[in-house]
Amino acid sequence: MSALQVALEKVSLVIVGGGPAGLAAALEAQRQGLPDILLIERDMQLGGILNQCIHTGFGLHYFGAELSGPEYADRFSTAVTAAGITCLLDTHVLEITPDRILTILSPQGIRKIAAGAIILAMGCRERPRGALGIPGTRCAGILTAGMAQKLLNLQGLMPGRSVVILGSGDIGLIMARRLTLEGAQVEAVVELMPYSSGLTRNVVQCLQDYEIPLLLSHTVVETHGRERLTGVTIAPVHPQSQKPDLEQSRFIACDTLLLSVGLIPENELSLGAGVRLDPATRGPRVDQSLATSQPGIFACGNVLHVHDLVDDVSLEAEQAARSAVAFLKQVPRPAPQEEGNRYRRSDPVPAIVPGSSTGQAPTLPVLAGPGIRSVVPQLVRRDLAPETIRLAFRPARVYRSASICLRDDHGQLVLKSQRRILTPGEEARLEIPASHWPDPVTSHWQLSIEV
Ligand SMILES: Cc1cc2nc3c(=O)[nH]c(=O)nc-3n(C[C@H](O)[C@H](O)[C@H](O)COP(=O)(O)OP(=O)(O)OC[C@H]3O[C@@H](n4cnc5c(N)ncnc54)[C@H](O)[C@@H]3O)c2cc1C
Incomplete structure (x- = not known):
């Protein structure tokens, strides 16, 4: 069979990138009961950028311990291996299509994989x-x-x-x-x-x-x-x-x-998959479930927005995994083919779930207002069950004794939080409790810094 005629394999969830985001996503997806997960990493080992960060300062929030980068990565990669999650190392994802077909290249050759859902966790590169x-x-x-x-x-x-x-x-x-x-x-x-x-x-x-x-x-x-x-x-x-x-x-x-x-999120694959990017973060535009504009494609870690702390990366990746598993539970799984775990390119792609990350769902844009350089998520899906929404944002400049204000389209204050110092070097966060869920007539929220 020539490289262009490779058979299409089928996997429920493919995770692209074996850094801290990909590893945490894989573990959480398995904890959620998903049996077939494939993690793909182009490097020869798991762990991503952490492998070269031999200083300490990792894991204070997630593990309550001050670890080096390799130690932090090792805790996750050991758990992934122990859980029996399939990891392909030395394997590049070359392309992702909008209908979630991945082309991957390893020393064994080219393979094509049809994924029920995909989590993008490719990290970022330096300017x-x-x-x-x-x-x-x-x-x-x-x-x-x-x-x-x-x-x-x-x-x-x-x-x-x-x-x-x-x-x-x-x-x-x-x-x-x-x-x-x-x-x-x-x-x-x-x-x-x-x-x-x-x-x-x-x-x-x-x-x-x-x-x-x-x-x-x-x-x-x-x-x-x-x-x-x-x-x-x-x-x-x-x-x-x-x-x-x-x-x-x-x-x-x-x-x-x-x-x-500066760091640039690695989103060439995302663009090829038709994922819409946010010009401010240079990562995918997502809703609070971390769903991108393409159905069944989720994003987390530095590919989504540049994080300061790996602990936040791991927590975000777990959220992406829970959302991907929830998406898979709603989508009718393609019938197994005779030849084991394969289906043909001509097979129908699983139907789009109404109200999924397709852009058909009712959403509320979250706008970066005065003083805010970027905000994630950029959208709130109204049809999801109300829960705490965690906004991550970067201030545009240094502010001392300022308020973070979330206002609705009429300028009414939804939430206000006082901060002693806000600086572009430190990503800040604002938690919006479920009790502040937007009412149906609100057309957008705007986040700003007021002094
Ligand atoms: C120098 C430095 C110091 C830091 N210090 C701290 C600190 O003290 N404390 C702290 O908490 N955080 C720190 N961080 C931040 C933390 O390391 C990052 O936030 C975290 O590593 C991001 O995880 P990630 O999985 O999103 O990306 P990465 O770790 O970059 O992993 C992405 C992975 O995806 C793979 N990949 C990309 N494209 C493909 C493809 N096409 N096919 C297959 N695989 C692909 C890459 O090879 C890589 O392994 C530091 C970061 C750096 C760079």
């Missing part, structure tokens, strides 16, 4: 140098902070001796400390914004404790060096226009520039 447009040669010594972390923590390779870090995202902050502990000189962390884009605890524990300078409202305007980086020119930027003041630029000698300038 590369090309996205920044910094003038300079393409010399060695310029790499993303995550790549440096992988080289150092997984392969024992030191990326450089004197380092400047552009961007104060968590990976950059953690690498500043890690490189210092390994004997490198971290000259400065240079941040475009007037605030750090990482967690406060990381600014304190990774920079201040090691006296590493954090230069806010600064950027790198040029890199120098032919074979290897010899230094960077930095300059202060105007807080509003963010234009660099070149007259105040200065040279910092260094052999390595690490980029920690």
